[in-house]
Amino acid sequence: MPLRLYYDLMSQPSRAVYMFLRLNKVPFEARPVALRKGEHFGEEYKKINPFSLVPVIDDNGFKLTESIAIVKYLIQQRGLPHHWYPTNSPKRLARVEEYLNWYHVNTRLPSAMLIQHLLIIPKTTGKPVNHAAAEKFRQRVATMVTQLEGYFLKDRKYLAGDEISIADIFGACELMQLNACHEHGLYESSTIVKAWMERVKKDTNPHFDEAHQMTYRTHDIYKQIAAKL
Structure with a gap:
C-alpha cells in the first residue's frame, strides 16, 4: 500500500509535509480533508x-x-538527504532541534493567532474583528521576527546553518500565512x-508555490473579505 497523506493546504503543517514529500520525490496517495467543511470532525476521519x-x-x-x-x-525511514535532518552531525542536528522546539510557541502560535483574529474567527462566528487581540499577536509576531533576525539567522543562510533543513520549511510555511491577510510586512520589514x-x-x-496557491488566492481577495467582516 502506498504512503497516504491526509491533509488540507489551508493548514500550515500540512503544507510543510506536502512540500517535503514533493521536494524529495516521495510517492504518496493524496487524501484531502476539507477543514472548511468540517470533514476532520467526522467519525470516519476520527478513526x-x-x-x-x-x-x-x-x-x-x-x-x-504530528507533522x-x-x-x-x-x-530516516526512506534514507533521505542528511541536510534536512542531520543525524550524522550532533551539533547541526542540535541547531535544527533548537529551532523546532522554539517554533511552536514563538513562530507558529502568534502567526496563526493573528490570522485567526483577523479572518477565521470573524468569518466563522460573524462577530467583528477583535482589533485589540489582533494587535497583541501582531506585536508578538514582530518580536519573533526580531528574534529570527538577531539569533537564528545571525551569520547563517538558514535557520540552522548553511544548508536548508526541515526547520526552514516549517518556519517559512508559518510566515507565509501572514500573506493571506496582508500582514507580510511584519517579516518583510527585516531585510x-x-x-x-x-x-x-x-x-x-515550484512546490512552494503549489502548496501556497490558496494563501495567494486569499491574499488577492482579502480586502473584499475584510470589508464584509
Whole structure:
C-alpha cells in the first residue's frame, strides 16, 4: 500500500509535509480533508486521527499524527538527504532541534493567532474583528521576527546553518500565512528575514508555490473579505 497523506493546504503543517514529500520525490496517495467543511470532525476521519487534525500519514498501517514527527520519520525511514535532518552531525542536528522546539510557541502560535483574529474567527462566528487581540499577536509576531533576525539567522543562510533543513520549511510555511491577510510586512520589514524567505522559496519551488496557491488566492481577495467582516 502506498504512503497516504491526509491533509488540507489551508493548514500550515500540512503544507510543510506536502512540500517535503514533493521536494524529495516521495510517492504518496493524496487524501484531502476539507477543514472548511468540517470533514476532520467526522467519525470516519476520527478513526484515522482521534485528535481531528491534519496532517496524518498512513505508511502501510503505521500512522503518525504530528507533522514534525512525520518528516523526521520519513527522512530516516526512506534514507533521505542528511541536510534536512542531520543525524550524522550532533551539533547541526542540535541547531535544527533548537529551532523546532522554539517554533511552536514563538513562530507558529502568534502567526496563526493573528490570522485567526483577523479572518477565521470573524468569518466563522460573524462577530467583528477583535482589533485589540489582533494587535497583541501582531506585536508578538514582530518580536519573533526580531528574534529570527538577531539569533537564528545571525551569520547563517538558514535557520540552522548553511544548508536548508526541515526547520526552514516549517518556519517559512508559518510566515507565509501572514500573506493571506496582508500582514507580510511584519517579516518583510527585516531585510535578513525577507532574504531568507526568498531563499527558501527559490530552493523549494515550484512546490512552494503549489502548496501556497490558496494563501495567494486569499491574499488577492482579502480586502473584499475584510470589508464584509
